[in-house]
Amino acid sequence: MARANDEVAEALREYADLFALEGGDAFRVRSYQRAAKAIAGYPEDLRAGHARDVPGVGSAIAAKVEEFLGRGSFRQLDELRARIPEGVRRLMGVPSLGPKTALSLYRELGVDSVESLSLAIDEGRLRGLPGMGPRTVENLRLGIERRRQAGERIHLGVADHLAEKVAESLPGAERVAVAGSARRMCETVGGLEVLAVGPAELMSVFTAQSYVAEILSAGDAETSVRTVQGLQVDLRLVPAESWGAALIHFTGDAGHDARLRELAAERGWRLSEHGLFDGDGRIASRSEEEVYAALGMQWVPPPLREDRGEIEAALRGELPALVELEDLRGDLHTHTDLTDGIASLEDMVAAAAARGYSYFAVTDHAPDLAMQRMTLEKALAQRERLARLQEDFPGMRLLHGTELNIGPDGSVDWPQEVLEGFDVRVASVHSHFAQSRDQMTRRLVAACENPGVHVIGHPTTRKIGRRPMVDADWQAVFRAAARTGTVLEIDSYPDRADLPSDLVRLARRHGVKFSIDSDAHAVPHLAYPRFGVGIAQRAALTPDDVVNTWPLDRLLAFLDGGGAPSRP
């Protein structure tokens, strides 16, 4: 499955949890957690490089990493695993149940799994334990129940929709904004953090909404509810003068925020959601820009706030100029009702023109996806319709494309001479998802090496919550894409979000170029690239990395250059 880095990171996370369970020093726990996160996000494979080069990894953790790479574990982890059953660690997955409670339940009652906790609660055995009043026990019971039915994190498209609904339901607010992982454009989120400026009554307006299923906690400053879909939404009321500091604090992520507070502390100041203070004196708080500037750094775009080096870059004034939605000049992957879209060619093109694009590719499915009933006659007829439509849209170049199917052996459909008639050739995996890692790698590499293929569509084929990524040696695929000048798609469809940002980051290191496409099957889907741009920003892409920010001439020259490196 994963790169060595991901396995190492998971082992360190487990070690951090077990270490915390035994009451280990909190600072050491944090060191293990930070190292795990840094290793997971490190672009080089640890097997090829030196763990010591990863920030947050010192000699002690480097030794553990080395031992893990050699034999799949390390001594200290083995020892903790021998003392604490796996189920005790999983107890910490129950909301409101942390390491202290987990260990106490295990030591006092032998509770070593969520199931045995459930049983202990039902039998009333928690009563009498220190800190275990009736409400705490009831909250544990509810927490287990909620966790059972809540399921997975949701993708950003669903979160975005809910965020709009929440904002609309608070008309009395002077200002409303979504913070948290949704603002950081994470591909999936576990809940929504909403900030508002407005009267105290907003809280009761909020809890009375029809989308609220349950009130989890309620205070003057923050209220948490669970929605009918099972998603947690936190609303925080913020004084206008603290808006910027609060946005920073609740946007996170936790690591980024902690580093900012350390920077403040180094200067003898204090940073919180209320502001940046020198003693009682307020230094900055009204806007994010003001707070970052007071700390001597550039404003950091939310998608970069992960404590993965952005703080240092911002202090040096060297943050990359991230690709923005406005930079996109076109869309290279869209469908119409000729195959599985629901909008006509004319409607899709008109909507694309309204977005101000300077080029637009229609890429309906190719014949091997038999259910789409594509034929050469239909494709050629569509090409003629597109040519006629072109006359109505002089400012936008219409490109006739196709979405090819990458067969199990890496070949694609349409004969070569037909293929050459298309302006844009996206090739995607639509079947045989369960191939072995070797087969899938060869398949994707072969598609990259096919000179008829311009773009690999939704490269991992994952669907969030429904289908896992295919198994492939991604480094090998990225090397092939870079070598052949094959573009890798960032499919913006929110349940795909494919490539995911961590793979985009890795691919970029290999010199791969990307296209941010909608994969639209209907007119409203043409707005999806805002999610794809979020993925690209999380991977620190600049416009030069994204071919559909380029002028048409440069784009076409790159595509038809068979991968010759292209510079602006």
Place this chain on the structure above:
DNA sequence: GCCGTTTTCGGCCCGACTGTTTTCAGTCG
């Protein structure tokens, strides 16, 4: 555990909320 433009030792981020508690521990973000 990690880390260093006052440091190789002694620091290491902040506040809200809950429940159980006579002043605070645990959890969360």
